[in-house]
Amino acid sequence: MSSLTARSAxxxxxxxxxxxxxxxxxxxxxxxxxxxxxxxxxxxxPCGATTLSQPFAPADSGYYWLLPGGNFESSLTxxxxxxxAVKVAGSEPYAATGSPGASSLSLPAGASVQTPFVCVDGxxxxxxxxxxxxxSASSLTVSVVYTIAxxxxxxxxxxVTGDSKWEPSAAMNTGGKIASKLSKAGTAQMALRFxxxxxxxxxxxxxxxxxxxx
Numbered sequence: 001m002s003s004l005t006a007r008s009a010x011x012x013x014x015x016x017x018x019x020x021x022x023x024x025x026x027x028x029x030x031x032x033x034x035x036x037x038x039x040x041x042x043x044x045x046p047c048g049a050t051t052l053s054q055p056f057a058p059a060d061s062g063y064y065w066l067l068p069g070g071n072f073e074s075s076l077t078x079x080x081x082x083x084x085a086v087k088v089a090g091s092e093p094y095a096a097t098g099s100p101g102a103s104s105l106s107l108p109a110g111a112s113v114q115t116p117f118v119c120v121d122g123x124x125x126x127x128x129x130x131x132x133x134x135x136s137a138s139s140l141t142v143s144v145v146y147t148i149a150x151x152x153x154x155x156x157x158x159x160v161t162g163d164s165k166w167e168p169s170a171a172m173n174t175g176g177k178i179a180s181k182l183s184k185a186g187t188a189q190m191a192l193r194f195x196x197x198x199x200x201x202x203x204x205x206x207x208x209x210x211x212x213x214x
Contacts, residue, residue: 039053039054040052040053040098041063043210045121045123045210046119046121046186046187047118047119047120047121047124047187048119050065050210051065052064052065052210053065053066053097053098055094055096055097055128055205055207056096056128056168056207060128060168060171062126062209062211063209063210064128064207064208064209064210065207065208065210066097066205066206066207067115067116067118067192067206067207067208068115068116068118069115069116070115070129070205070206070207071091071097071101071103071204071205072087072091072101072103072104072105072204073097073101073102073103077116078115078116078117079113079114079115079116080113080114081105081111081112081113082111082112082113083107083108083110083111083112083196084107084108084110084111085105085106085107085108085111085112085113085196086105086106087103087104087105087106088103088104088105088106088202089102089103090102090103090104090202091103091104091204091205092104092130092166092168092204092205093166094130094166094168096130096168096205096207097205101204101205103204104130104202104203104204105202105203105204106200106201106202107140107194107195107196107200107201107202107203108196108199108200109138109196109197109198109199109200110196110197111195111196112193112194112195112196113193113194113203114145114191114192114193114194115191115192115193115206116191117145117147117189117190117191118189118190118191118208119187119188119189119190120174120176120179120180120187120188120189120190120208121176121180121186121187121188122176122177122180122181122186123176123210123211124174124176124190124208124209124210124211125173125174125176125177125209125210125211126171126172126173126174126208126209126211127171127172127174127192127206127207127208127209128168128169128170128171128172128207128209129168129169129203129204129205129206129207130166130167130168130169130203130204130205131160131162131166131167131169131201131202131203131204132162132163132164132165132166132167132201132202133160133161133162133163133164133199133200133201134164134199134200134201134202135164135198135199135200136163137198137199138161138196138197138198138199138200138201139159139160139161139196139197139198139201140159140160140161140194140195140196140197140201140203141156141158141159141160141194141195141196141197142156142157142158142159142160142169142172142192142193142194143155143156143157143192143193143194143195144157144174144175144190144191144192144193145190145191145192145193146175146179146188146189146190146191147188147189148179148182148183148188148189149182149183154193155175157172157173157175158170158172160201166202166204171209174190174208176188176190192206
């Protein structure tokens with residue numbers, strides 16, 4: 001690991017170190033799940049107390065935490081929507097948050113949405129969500145955004161393509177292990193950005209995996 005700190009490292013160096021975590025170019029595949037989440041548990045991390053669940057069980061037994069507003073059932077405070085992105089009726093059918101939802105986020109071609117910045121540490125290494133593409137030409141580019149030492153760095157981590165039914169994404173790398181090491185605090189501020197091309201896509205139930213229980 002480089003001895004550069006987040007305070008002294010220039011933007012291109014920070015981006016290169018984050019990409020070295022193997023984030024770029026991860027494949028994304030449809031991984032169907034059969035049932036809603038199992039029991040929840042509360043843990044304390046360097047970012048504070050958080051509630052974990054198993055939203056992708058039984059295919060994925062990992063415990064995850066839900067991004068603020070990530071089920072689109074209430075306020076989208078802190079979310080940035082552009083290009084016609086809007087909350088719409090209809091949710092993923094697996095009740096991954098523990099009960100059936102009523103809403104999701106629709107992104108027409110050219111639209112993008114960015115989540116609020118949230119605290120992550122070195123254990124917050126993966127994230128997953130649910131998506132569908134309205135037409136075969138639709139695709140959804142997913143990027144991770146970090147604010148470190150006053151610099152904002154964004155890099156793509158994958159593209160969602162598929163049919164017109166709700167599917168959970170494959171696990172995508174946050175780069176949190178590298179980002180938290182670059183920060184003197186041992187934690188980092190992360191947001192996720194979703195951008196639609198070719199046609200309308202929808203997303204729902206965005207979760208981060210702290211890799212505590214597998």
